[in-house]
Amino acid sequence: MEVYFDNSATTRCYDSVKDIVIRTMTEDFGNPSAMHLKGVEAEKYVKDSAAQLARILKVQEKEILFTSGGTESDNLALIGGAMANKRSGNHIITTAVEHPAVSQPVMFLQEQGFEVTYLPVDSRGVVKLDALEAVLRPDTILVSVMFVNNEVGAVMPVEEISRRIREKSPKALFHVDAIQAFGKYRIYPKKMGIDLLSVSSHKIHGPKGVGFLYISEKAKIQPQILGGGQQSGMRSGTDNVPGIAGLGVAAEEIYRNLDANVEKMYCLKEHIAKGLAKIPDIRMNGMDLREGAPQILSISVMGVRSEVLLHSLEERGIFISAGSACSSHKRKPSSTLAAMGMPKDQIESTVRLSFSEENTVEEADYFLQVMEEIVPMLRRYSRR
Known part of the structure; x- marks a missing residue:
């Protein structure tokens, strides 16, 4: 998938x-x-x-x-x-x-x-x-x-x-x-x-x-x-x-189709946030789910560097971002996250999910299933 x-x-x-x-x-x-x-x-x-x-x-x-x-x-x-x-x-x-x-x-x-x-x-x-x-x-x-x-x-x-x-x-x-x-x-x-x-x-x-x-x-x-x-x-x-x-x-x-599109993205965002809450030590960044933009969910998977998580998900056919795609391929610490007062270890563990109305609940469930499998493994690996 x-x-x-x-x-x-x-x-x-x-x-x-x-x-x-x-x-x-x-x-x-x-x-x-x-x-x-x-x-x-x-x-x-x-x-x-x-x-x-x-x-x-x-x-x-x-x-x-x-x-x-x-x-x-x-x-x-x-x-x-x-x-x-x-x-x-x-x-x-x-x-x-x-x-x-x-x-x-x-x-x-x-x-x-x-x-x-x-x-x-x-x-x-x-x-x-x-x-x-x-x-x-x-x-x-x-x-x-x-x-x-x-x-x-x-x-x-x-x-x-x-x-x-x-x-x-x-x-x-x-x-x-x-x-x-x-x-x-x-x-x-x-x-x-x-x-x-x-x-x-x-x-x-x-x-x-x-x-x-x-x-x-x-x-x-x-x-x-x-x-x-x-x-x-x-x-x-x-x-x-x-x-x-x-x-x-x-x-x-x-x-x-604006209203229907927006509601679909908010529902998907909430569904994913609820599923991620079952995995220990994952933090949601920014405004409350319905206050922030419908299409963006920023999370910090503590203990796992964002690039490591990104590539591990990519191997399972899931594509997310470790920050803005427009700032070149060279990753620099996010000035946005730093301006929000986020500590360095959290910045280094932050990824962005961004949705469109074409995404589905089935895709969200697959993402959550993969996260439940790989996050504990990546955390064990990173401690070595």
């Missing part, structure tokens, strides 16, 4: 997505910038996808900018936002638990002379609002906070963060990395006070190599890719029509 519990790293494409990707690669393959019929056909896929995403977010189609994925969306929001607004101030705020796609561009901006404040989190991984309140200033130009933490599934109080920004730093852009939240929550940027929102396709059963950035029509952003002037000059380069079309179809499908 093969069990894939690493859906926060990537997901299987829906069949409907595969079909439209093949069609736009082999039949309707025109360049959307071309003025002939083939180009017009291709451009329609791009416009349709923008319309689908705009409907889901309740925003305007012109506020959807297609990118190569979450990392580019984050980079454009942060670097483009900071550079376009540096005359208004020099201060940027983010958190201690951001994905490298945010933390690395922020470090780059720091090297360019911007002042950066990193907000602490509590033991669940949730940002401390009083810390935000204390550091917001009139010269704060950008605040970037993830919606759902990719390692432990902590859900940030996005609307409350936005309210406090508006009160104390009304000129600041509010960027939200929603890469683990889109397709799991109903997100309405205008209602929630979000200026910039990053989304990645392959986390929601869409193709890899495509995503989008919602840019409020009021937000000033400096383009980072220059050339042919596509997408109103905001991101030059030929549109990735197969990816964009697949993203639109994936988003439409996942939101059509």
Whole structure:
């Protein structure tokens, strides 16, 4: 039996997505910038996808900018936002638990002379609002906070963060990395006070190599890719029509069944947590099961290094993660878990299970059966 519990790293494409990707690669393959019929056909896929995403977010189609994925969306929001607004101030705020796609561009901006404040989190991984309140200033130009933490599934109080920004730093852009939240929550940027929102396709059963950035029509952003002037000059380069079309179809499908999908993932998460509670010295990390994101369960199997557990499960056809899949193959101690105050031995024993609506109770039971068999054995081995 093969069990894939690493859906926060990537997901299987829906069949409907595969079909439209093949069609736009082999039949309707025109360049959307071309003025002939083939180009017009291709451009329609791009416009349709923008319309689908705009409907889901309740925003305007012109506020959807297609990118190569979450990392580019984050980079454009942060670097483009900071550079376009540096005359208004020099201060940027983010958190201690951001994905490298945010933390690395922020470090780059720091090297360019911007002042950066990193907000602490509590033991669940949730940002401390009083810390935000204390550091917001009139010269704060950008605040970037993830919606759902990719390692432990902590859900940030996005609307409350936005309210406090508006009160104390009304000129600041509010960027939200929603890469683990889109397709799991109903997100309405205008209602929630979000200026910039990053989304990645392959986390929601869409193709890899495509995503989008919602840019409020009021937000000033400096383009980072220059050339042919596509997408109103905001991101030059030929549109990735197969990816964009697949993203639109994936988003439409996942939101059509959102409530049922979310409930199924929560039930699976609870079922696994209940089964793991029978194995001694396994700790659940982050928020309570129903408070955290439905798709992420972070556990620490004390006495067993995460890489050892990961490969032992892999031998039995079970695929999980020992952290973020996006930070390269070289494992470094998790800055997120350290920021939560987790001791070193627990960090080294932490793994992430991440689900999709395609996972089953049968897969969960097989995982639990294997865990009951291998954990005592791995602990005996590690003591030698």
